[in-house]
Amino acid sequence: SQQGEEDPQALSIQEGENATMNCSYKTSINNLQWYRQNSGRGLVHLILIRSNEREKHSGRLRVTLDTSKKSSSLLITASRAADTASYFCATALYGNKLVFGAGTILRVKS
Amino acid sequence: NAGVTQTPKFQVLKTGQSMTLQCAQDMNHNSMYWYRQDPGMGLRLIYYSASEGTTDKGEVPNGYNVSRLNKREFSLRLESAAPSQTSVYFCASSEASTPLHFGNGTRLTVT
Numbered sequence: 001s002q003q004g005e006e007d008p009q010a011l012s013i014q015e016g017e018n019a020t021m022n023c024s025y026k027t028s029i030n031n032l033q034w035y036r037q038n039s040g041r042g043l044v045h046l047i048l049i050r051s052n053e054r055e056k057h058s059g060r061l062r063v064t065l066d067t068s069k070k071s072s073s074l075l076i077t078a079s080r081a082a083d084t085a086s087y088f089c090a091t092a093l094y095g096n097k098l099v100f101g102a103g104t105i106l107r108v109k110s
Numbered sequence: 111n112a113g114v115t116q117t118p119k120f121q122v123l124k125t126g127q128s129m130t131l132q133c134a135q136d137m138n139h140n141s142m143y144w145y146r147q148d149p150g151m152g153l154r155l156i157y158y159s160a161s162e163g164t165t166d167k168g169e170v171p172n173g174y175n176v177s178r179l180n181k182r183e184f185s186l187r188l189e190s191a192a193p194s195q196t197s198v199y200f201c202a203s204s205e206a207s208t209p210l211h212f213g214n215g216t217r218l219t220v221t
Contacts, residue, residue, distance in 0.1 A: 030207070031207070033209055035210075040214075040215075041214055042114070042212030042213050042215055043153070043200070043210070043212045044212070045209035045210065092207065096141055096204050096207050096210070097158060097168070098155070099155070100145075100153040100154075101152050102150055102152040
């Protein structure tokens, strides 16, 4: 069973626009992480937000966490063609055993 | 600075054949993981090793065995491959509660 569910499944935008992806999960978590996967490659960690944090920034990335709604969002501002990838949220229930969602496929058109 | 290295990159097996997927990390991490990725399913944890000498089952362990050979290496074995094991397999490593570092995957097809 999957803990995290991303929404939308796929997103297509123009270069320069913002991209927002959402993640919902089912049980209490220790932290929530976002990863990016370029085609044919392994996942790369983007950002980690702990359960006692509400918002975190890293460059053009902004992540929010609402533990009362069991949801998180990833905002990529001023998107670039190089941001084209699949994005996954992953929740850490305990220790470092991560449970991944099915991912959002982002396509940025130039 | 290799990070996590997986071999082979591609493999085709016939039903019933066996093989071992190799994984090595050079970051001195204690924890290592094996995930499989199927279309529309995200990544699912097969086995993990919290430290050298320990292994534990994840969400989908049936049909697989693992060996934590030493701190660097964590192998995944398919004793009798089945078409349902056609997937992309990822190895990852981490230290304590830090983010995971992934290899580039092994693409396995079982016919």
